[in-house]
Amino acid sequence: MTLSTTVPRALRPPELHGRSEEIAAVESLVGGLRAGRGGVLVLTGQPGLGRTALVEYARAICDPVPSVRTVVPAALPHEGPLLVRIDDVHTWHPAARAALLAELRRLPAERPVAVLLTLAEHRSGAEELNGLTALRLSPLGDDAAVALLDGLTQHRADPVVGAWLIREAAGNPRLLTALVEALTPDQLAGRTPLPDPLPGGEDLLDDYAAHIDELPGDARSLLLLAAAAGEHEPDGAGADLALLLRAGGDPSGLAPAEAAGAVVGAGGRIHFTHPLLRRAVLRRTPIARRRATHARLAAVCRDHLSRLIQLACAAGDHDARLAGALADAATAPRPHAERSTALARAAELTADTALRTDRLADAAEAARLAGDPVRARALLARTAAVPAHGGVHRVRGLLALSDGPAADAREALLTAAVLLPPEPARHALIGAAEAAWAMGDVAAYQEAMARLPVCADDPSLESYRAGMCAVLAGRTAEGHALLRRCVDDVPTTGEPAALLRAGSAALVVGEVESACRAGARALAAVRAYGPEVLLPRALEHLAYGELRAGRHTRARAHALEGLRAAHRIGQPNVAVSLHAVLALAASVEGDAEACSAHAAAVAAGAGPHGLTQAATLAVWAVARADLAAGRPADAAARLAPLVAPGPRRGHFAVRMLAVPCFVEAAVRAGRTAEAQSATVEFTRWAGSTADRLAPAQLARCRALLAPPQQTAAAYENALAHHDRSPGEFERARTQLLYGQWLRRRRRTREARGPLRDALVGFDRCGARAWADRSRGELRAAGEAVAGEPGPGPLAALTPQQQRIARHVAEGATNREVAVRLSVSHRTVDHHLRNVFAALGIRSRVELSRLLAGDGGLPDRDVEIAAHL
Structure with a gap:
């Protein structure tokens, strides 16, 4: 056996990325060897994925254990401890490899020899590794x-x-x-x-293609045709076997190609097992033969655009006529991905710099619409020679609108509008307005909309433009009338962008159900006809509409689907907005951990990209979760900067929606003056908005601030307003506050009615944390809640004492409990002393342990309480 002994003194392990599982397996193998145990680990994978790097990692960490490397077949050594490294065992003769693998299966664990070997995945059958620990390396994430x-x-x-x-x-x-x-x-x-x-990477591509070199000639020819046909097919679509046969491919070549693991045939199509293998087949073929193959395919292509693309691949120089034909064919109803491919090929054939740039910009826009921003940017990068090009700036701006700073997107789109003809300039200005809206910049939004030319040929867009300008200028009645016309002018099966615009208009005029219908239609249209780029945005609009309608569970489902689509397509800005929707849904459903996680995701993306609307929604969500958990002081502190005048105020279209939460939190936290000031502004807004919930929410704010002798009547007035408006969650919140006030005034019998109604309302809309608050208030009002477990060790306590005991056991201080229960600090002190006496305990820690032992408190909360 030829062994190369290497006993390194101070080797530094190579830096490996994305290989935590494999590194752990190698370290376990070496660790077992140090403990006197042997073992075998086989690393398999396609060429270039890092098998040899992992072998070098094992060599670097095995010191002081000796390490040897073998490169030719031989018997394993008997002495130890020893690490044997065998790289690329697929290069051995099959008989020698089989003998080695058989010996490894018989290797006893007590023999202190560890073996780490690698082999290329495509060079061996799976049966060769039976009985051995094997790890397959996947591509890097x-x-x-x-x-x-x-x-x-x-x-x-x-x-x-x-x-x-x-x-x-x-x-x-x-x-x-x-x-x-x-x-x-x-x-x-x-x-x-x-x-x-x-x-x-030519040598790597050679490695990929090497295992098909020994295939019969008809198999190699068929693979070349399949690789060339892939030039006009979408990624992953494979090649049409019938086309390959018409081009002269031999069907007998498919079986050996499949047996070699190069391709898989399914549904009349041939798919390469790895995209790099298809690329390798083309790159290793002499250019003359490659062009001849494309020409053969072009001659038998029955699809016009596919034939043109194959002709472009066969061309050796600029060809104005062929380039023009490609550009002319790259139109609807062709999918945007195909249009992008055709336009990019047309640009390659175009000698004129300006025309070439036009076609590259169009190809990039088609790639963007297909949901492929990476390809879109790569195509734009080829246009550096023509900096002042309206189409290039427009695509860059629209890409930045989805994944870059909103201010950058706005500036790029405004620049594009100056350079473009009227029709594309109009779309650039709409994009600039969207960027300004996301930023929360009213003046910038008005500027972009004011520059938008009158849209006589698109009455829906003109109604939207004029309506939004009127609303933001303070002409509310005029603006609402125009926006309602925008909602009515969009047909049932309109363009997705027009439907999304109609949904936005419906929200402004308070027609939430119309907004949801428009969002659902837009989503259906995108799924049926595209463009793919609008899928995350359509799901976001629908989810937000459902959230405003109080359907939080459906909003969450659509937002989660939208989040997956946004990550897949590469739209982090839309993902930030969807995280905000999910945070709001979680704040209603009572999942504080999910609310916090989604809000953190919003903060991470909204800050760098200037997404003020999403940031405002996320802060509102966390504050609402604070209110549900009985932390009004925290909620008031979060919301105060957003609802008050000043540079830190929230988004102009969202901040008023959060005012009712702030008023409730501020009143309960003792910040009455701020609550009164916010209510004054909310009164002005409620007088002009079409939001159907606003009158009831305003009445609730007034009830929270009313003198005691007027409070009951104020709450009854608020509930009367709720009877005339949608929104079960908001109605239940008013009922909860009313019931709390009645109970605090010792009118417990009267409190039970609104508290029961609040509990039913919260249960119906899935607001778990809010429902728990209602149950607690009902217990404090002396009513047992059906379906609840018994009080356990707290059975001897009054309902109020039970509530105080549970809050204290969860780690709340006496002052925090007082705020949560709307009682004085001295009342909590008094009740807590009686709780200790009744239960025969002397400390808060004992109380926490008592409830934990009864299953009433999680262990984590016991640990927290023990440190308070």
Whole structure:
């Protein structure tokens, strides 16, 4: 056996990204060896995924245990402890490899020899590894690929360049490294366009394609046709077998290609088992033969656009006629991804710089609409020679609207509007207005809408433009009339963008159900006809409408679907807005942990990108969760900056919606003057808004601030308003506050009615934490709540003492309990002394343990209480 002994003294393990599971397995193998136990670990995977790097990692960490490397077949050594490293065992003769694997299966655990071997996944059958511990290396995830890229470039790569490199590397660390090394500093920094195709990684592509070199000629020819056909197919769609056969492919070549693991045939299509394998087949083919193959496919393509794309691939130089034909064919109803491919090919064939830039900008816009922002930006990066191009600025601005700072998106779109003809300029200005809205900048929104030309050919858009301008200028009645016309003018099966606009108009005029219908129709239209880029936004609009309608469970379901779509398509700004919707839903449902997590996600994205609307919604959600948990002082502190005048105020379209929460929190926290000031402003807003909940919420705010002799009548007035408006959750909140006030005034018999109604209302809309508060108030009012467990060790206490005991056991201070129960601090002190006496305990810790032992308090809360 040829052994290379290496006993390193101070090797530094290589930095590995995204390999935590594999590193743990290697460390476990080496750790067992140090403890005198042997073992075997097999690492498999496609070429370039890091098998050898993991072997080097094992070598670096095995000190002081000796390590040897073998490169040729031989018997395993008997002495130990010893780590044996065998890399690329697939290069051995099959008989030698089979003998080694058989010996490894017989290796006793007490023999202090550990073996780490690797083999390429496509070189061996799965049966060879039976009985051995094996780990299959997968491609790197995006986060790990970004970390690797940052390390390779010292964080100097342009974001657009970096995203394209990561896309092209397909999670392969060796290929990503090769691509980076093949580019110049100017190309990496985005100062000069990237070459197309990207250079680098040729040896890796050779490794991918090497295992098909021994296939019969008819199989290799069929694979070349399949790889070339993929140039006009969407990613992952495979190649049409009938097309390949018409182009001269031999059907007998499919079976050996499948047996070699190169392709899979299904449903009349051929799919390569790895995208890099398809790329390798093309790159390793001489250019003349490759062009001839494309020409063969073009001759038999029955689809016009597919034939043109194959002709473009076969072309060797600029071809104005073919480029024009491609551009003319890249229109609806073709999917946007196909249009982007065709326009990009047309640009490659175009010699004129200005026309080439036009076509690249159109290709980038089609890629954006297809939900592929990485490709869109890569196409724009090829247009650096023409900086003052309206189409380029427009696409950049629309991309930034989904994943960049809103202010940058606005400026790019305003610049584009100056450079573009009227129709595309109109769409750029609408985008600029959307950016200003997200920022909470009223003046910027009005500026963009004012620059929008009168839309005589689109009455719905004109009604929306004029209506929003009138509302923001204070002409509320005029604006609402125009916006209602916008809602009415949109047909049932209108364009998704027009339907979303109608939904927004419906919310402004208080027609929440109309907003939900428009959102549902927009979602159906996007799913049926596209564009894919609007899917997350349609789900966001629908989820927010359902939230305003009080259907929190449905809002959460649509928001979660939208969040997945936003991450898949690459729209972090929309994801931030969806997190805000989810935080609001959680604040109603009583999931404080989820509310906090979603609000944190909003804060992480909203701050850097200037998304004031989402940030305001998230703060409101957390404050509402504070109110549900009985922390009014925290809620008031969060909301005060948003609802008060000043530079920190919340979004102009949202802040008034949060005022009723602030008034409730401020009154309960003793900040009465601030609550009165906010109510004055809310009164003015309620007089002009079409929000149907506003009159009832205003009446509730007045009841909270009313003198004692007028409070009951004020609450009855608020409930009368609720009878004329939707919103079961808000009605239940008013009933809860009314019941609390009655109980605090010792009118317990009267309090039970509104408290029961509040409990039913909260239960019906899934507001668990709020329902728990209602149950607690009912217990304090002397009424047992059906379906609740008995009080256990607290059975001897009064309902009020039980409530105080539970709050104290959860870790609340006496002052916090007083605020939660709307009683004085001295009342809590008095009751707590009686609780201790009745239960025969002497401390808060004993109380926590007593309730925990009865199952009434989680262990985590016991630990918290014990430290207070």
